[in-house]
Amino acid sequence: MVGPGKIAAEVARDLALIGKNFTAVASNDHARAQKFASEHSVERVYESYESMFSDSNIDAVYIANINPQHYPMAKLALQHGKHVLVEKPFVLNSKQARELYSLAKEQNAFIMEALWSRFLDHWLELPGLVEKHLGRIVSVEADFSVEISHVKRLTELELGGGALLDLGVYPLSLVQMLLGKAESIKAEGELQNGVDKNLEIYLGFANGARATISTGFDRNGPVTANIIGETGTILIDSRFYEQAKLRVMNDDSEVVYELSPNHLGRGMQQQFLGFEAVVEAGRLEAENFTQRDSLDVLEMMDDIRNQLGVVYPGE
DSSP: OBOOSHHHHHHHHHHHTTTOOOSEEEOSSHHHHHHHHHHTTOOEEESSHHHHHTOTTOOEEEEOSOHHHHHHHHHHHHHTTOEEEEESSOSSSHHHHHHHHHHHHHHTOOEEEEOGGGGSHHHHHHHHHIIIIIOSEEEEEEEEEOOOTTOHHHHOGGGTOOHIIIIIHHHHHHHHHHHOSOSEEEEEEEEETTEEEEEEEEEEOTTSOEEEEEEESSSOOOOOEEEEESSEEEEEOSSTTSSOOEEEEETTSOEEEEEOOOOSTTSTHHHHHHHHHHHHHTOSSBTTBOHHHHHHHHHHHHHHHHHHTOOOTTO
16 A cells, blocks of 8 residues: 555554455655554555555555545556555546546556445445335435544645545535436535635436535534435435445335444445455456446536636646
């Protein structure tokens, strides 16, 4: 893995719960990599990213650097023939994603966004529950707002900051999973240092469904999701993107089904098990989370950022 920061440590702890660990780590801060290795039973510490990616004993890498480093790190790994799991947001924009997908195809390598919610039980069951209990989706409402304005990388344009890419990606991915790419998008919000600190997103779909997303790093919201259908409703408690309780209600407001995921730890290891299964099967995409899924979300985020006037260096 590359980028031994907070997220990588959380992932390492969840992997350890199922008897798995990273075999190697690299960072531009060698001392930090060594510390990570000692704390998480990692065998090898590389002096550079290049030396790790050049090692033929390494089959796949997990990239957990800050947002602007996702694209160059993933590109370098692919150029060395590695399979790649890239922490969310996959990259900064859809153009970067298309380039990586094209390169992965050339290299016959598997690359996937590490959006761990897509591999938790309640998200995996959602499409089937909608079909069985809700019929056509009428609307989706989802919030991911949390007061973490003290986190510097969120407030700096040069660090790929903003609420949308770090927080809004979760509700947007949920909506995309259920309804696909929006036909119309309207976004409004407030900026700080050139990044979006809070925003409201209104999405319209070809089948008439609507979605409303609220996100922000300057306030605390409910962090819940409601999916309303013609014949029922699905409520996902706070925090909907984690191991949250899911309830299916019929038209009489009776609970007809409940699910509380029970993965070990936070459940972040589930995406790695999914990734591993795809690699072992010799496939280039996960059936439940395709390249098109990530690209849809990135294209919608491009549109939203364009409306707000958020432009990252180099775009």
